[in-house]
Amino acid sequence: PTIKALAxxxxxxxxxxxxxxxxxVQGRSMQPTFNPDSNQLWRDRVLLNxxxxxxxxxxxxxxxxxxxxxxPKTVLTKRIIALEGDTVQPLKxxxxxxYVPKGHCWVEGDEAFHSRDSNSFGTVPMGLIKAKVTHxxxxxxxxxxx
Numbered sequence: 187p188t189i190k191a192l193a194x195x196x197x198x199x200x201x202x203x204x205x206x207x208x209x210x211v212q213g214r215s216m217q218p219t220f221n222p223d224s225n226q227l228w229r230d231r232v233l234l235n236x237x238x239x240x241x242x243x244x245x246x247x248x249x250x251x252x253x254x255x256x257x258p259k260t261v262l263t264k265r266i267i268a269l270e271g272d273t274v275q276p277l278k279x280x281x282x283x284x285y286v287p288k289g290h291c292w293v294e295g296d297e298a299f300h301s302r303d304s305n306s307f308g309t310v311p312m313g314l315i316k317a318k319v320t321h322x323x324x325x326x327x328x329x330x331x332x
Contacts, residue, residue: 209231216249219265235319238320239318242313244266244269244315248318250263250318250319265293266292267292273286274304277294290310
């Protein structure tokens with residue numbers, strides 16, 4: 187029985203790495219979409235669809251997780267605002283519109299004044315996107331699609 191269970195281990199690991207898994211959204215940058223309770227008593231748990239990012243086809247408005255372009259150990263949760271070929275007006279620092287180059291996107295947190303996002307670090311290579319956030323799993327009172 188133990189040997190049979192161990193035989194499934196690679197399948198489970200592949201599914202978790204390339205299929206679906208769950209994550210915890212930390213911080214205030216995506217309020218009110220995630221963690222609307224400002225005292226941070228509960229952190230939202232979300233479903234991550236890793237398979238959906240393999241073709242690098244994204245839409246404006248989708249929520250994604252990505253490796254921080256400034257700190258590779260940090261995973262961020264942000265909303266895609268602009269895609270390659272778009273021009274976006276940054277919310278901070280600059281009044282000059284920014285052109286989003288090929289293979290890049292512009293991401294922002296829903297709570298602009300509590301978010302480190304493209305307004306701070308510029309456009310993001312699509313290769314840094316790790317998963318699409320598709321559903322809130324917990325708390326159960328907010329269960330459903332994003």
